[in-house]
Amino acid sequence: GESVGLHLPTLSVQEGDNSIINCAYSNSASDYFIWYKQESGKGPQFIIDIRSNMDKRQGQRVTVLLNKTVKHLSLQIAATQPGDSAVYFCAGNYGGSQGNLIFGKGTKLSVKP
């Protein structure tokens, strides 16, 4: 079946450094991908999306890169702050008319002061 997965379950970075969280996917037909952030005790929250006809999209301190050739996307967080500590999920739609998403398992980002 289709899958979306992250490369590393955990990532530890120093405050102020840049973080890169990676994700691979298998469905070439995905129209868009979304990154979610889940803080402890909360539900996942939308961070940023990227459509499949784009290679890069920037938000506030975040950049998502999409490489369709190798079916890989990444989330880059600039100047990582303690408030960025959370689990990050990538998700892609897997076809059909309703836009259902398939989620990766998540990477837990820890920011060291």
Add this chain to the structure above:
Amino acid sequence: DVKVTQSSRYLVKRTGEKVFLECVQDMDHENMFWYRQDPGLGLRLIYFSYDVKMKEKGDIPEGYSVSREKKERFSLILESASTNQTSMYLCASSRPAGGSDGYTFGSGTRLTVV
């Protein structure tokens, strides 16, 4: 501020009890979803619904049922709770045909079955 509200943050139930988890959204979304989240397993889809009175099985429907009597409310029912249903349960909603704004999630209900 749009919201998906789950009625309980924490629940403790006994084995064999019938458990109701409630979810309400105020965004007039057609699609609603129930997931469970366990360490190392990520988000697993239990049931979803594209319309009132409509339901579809997800990847792990065994031991669960759902009810969608009103557009804004999607209930997850554990007919006879078991300890292996101890988990974080997340409700989500989305527009029909999806879209890159994705799902809006509730804050989750952490259920412990003893």
